[in-house]
Amino acid sequence: MVPWVCFLVVVCFATRLNLMTRSLYRDESWVVNSVLSPSLRGMFFYEKWLQTSPPLFLLLARGAVKLFGTSEIALRLVPWLAAALSVVLFARALMRLFPAPLAMLGTSLYLTNYWALKYSQQVKQYSTDLLVSSLFLFLLISHLTKGQRRSTFWALVFAGGFSVFLSYTAVFWFPACLLVVAFATAESSGTEAAEFRTPGNRFADGATLFLVYAACFGVADKFFIRPNRSASLVQFWISDFIGSGGLLRSLFGFFQNACDLMLPQLFQWSTVLSYICGGAILIALFRALAARLRGEKQGRIVLVVTTLPVITAVVASYFREYPLLIKPRMIIWLLPICGLLLVYAIEPLWSWFRAKAGIRASALLTAAVAVLVCLVAVGLSFFVVERGRSNPLDDFRSGVLYLSRHAGPHDRVFVYALGAEELDYYSQRLHWHPESVFVGDTNLGCCLPGAPPVLEDDRRKLGLEKDVHSFMQNAIGTTSWFLLQSGIHQELIVEHARSESSAAGCRDVVTSKFESTALLGFDCASPVAKSGLK
Secondary structure, three states, X not given: OHHHHHHHHHHHHHHOOOOOOOOOOHHHHHHHHHHOOOOHHHHHOOOOOOOOOOHHHHHHHHHHHHHHOOOHHHHOHHHHHHHHHHHHHHHHHHHHHOOHHHHHHHHHHXXXXXXXXXXXXXXXXXXXXXXXXXXXXXXXXXXXXXXXXXXXXXXXXXXXHHHOOOOHHHHHHHHHHHHHHHHOOOOOOOHHHHHOOOHHHHHHHHHHHHHHHHHHHHHHHHHHHHHHOOHHHHHHOHHHOOOOOOHHHHHHHHHHHHHHHHOOOOOHHHHHHHHHHHHHHHHHHHHHHHHHHOOOHHHHHHHHHHHHHHHHHHHXXXXXXXXXXXXXXXXXXXXXXXXXHHHHHHHHHHHHHHHHHOHHHHHHHHHHHHHHHHHHHHHHHHXXXXXXXXXXXXXXXXXXXXXXXXXXXXXEEEEEOOHHHHHHHHHHHOOOOOOEEEEEOOOOOOOOOOOOOOOOHHHHHHHHHHHHHHHHHOOOOOEEEEEEOOOOOXXXXXXXHXXXXXXXXXXXXXXXXXXXXXXXXXXXXXXXXXXXXX
């Protein structure tokens, strides 16, 4: 096993470092600025954007900044370590249930997952979602399979106490933990396991777990979740809750999202494979149910640790507490569950092959497949992970660097929405502070504290037109810059900026791109520009 572990470590570093030094992505920028706030209150309740990151994640990121500075690598250190630790916990969980070759294959699939690779290198809480899910999966399986259950019980108590402050999705695991502790029977004949057979001890342990979980979640909900929740955010996700568009239709949308989580649907072949993975997961669930009815231990464990968190999440989504139908990052906490079910689905085929070809041949084939998966992932990480869908292709850092060297002290800068957060971070990093910054956020209506809900994209476009017009009205006599991150509205802003500058008689100075970040400069200080003002 030592050579295999060394190989996985090499794969981990080979696939999880290529995005660490990239310019911060728009969704990272506001998290970073909140972490860099002067006070803890400013971090936990960020005034410019709704704070959806858990408090312990923010504290850990703040600690990394104190120790290592404000570089992109330092800021992404906590997510990277959380993702790496989740791989270790997931591997140990698989080793509790499956033979070593199958556990090795499952760990390889988990390690090289597209979304896990991507979010291990972003300053977002999705890696800690993975860590917490892997931790609960490992502890629940250990509690159900090992005789030393007192230690795992207290580990569950402690994990539930701190995890909800590290990942809000931890709450989906709470009912599973309570039911396992209160009703699971001991699998060991030892003295310690025998104590768990008494109803009194089970009730006491279940009550302890319930009180700790309820108290911790109550604190997190009252002081961190609810104060950072708004009607506009709920409306933004309104079509992504279970039940929207009909229950069956939404459940199928959830299934599609889970398939995308297993393998991103970037190409036709990957889309087909993603649905094959999803089908295998459903087969595994039916297999676990049948095994449970036959009284098989492994099937019972798989059924309990995989279905209860999912059912809890579906119920929460139905009551509009958590979106499950779009964005694989929102359900990335399900990856350990889906990975375990995928291995459970493969196990009968693997067992058949082992019976036909022998233990050595089956182990060698499994190792070869796992190595192939890892080598392909290493190659694709520089193409798919770096250039794939929803990845940080923007290079706002280079755009700000250009402005710091070429913009005048009285030049005006236009940014859109979260571009203000990116500009704020990099202007501090580069010690360049523009005198006048205009933020186009009229009718944005998603995550601005106190902003009314705005669902219609036409209203957002109209708001942007007004923002560009207002900016250019005051541009005469100066050089004006548009620094725009990629997105559906970048082209619209560029079009209106050119139209407004032409009407005002301004002269194009710069049109450039840094990756997908657009930079436009207009000289409106000439006499032609002044006379062209209407």
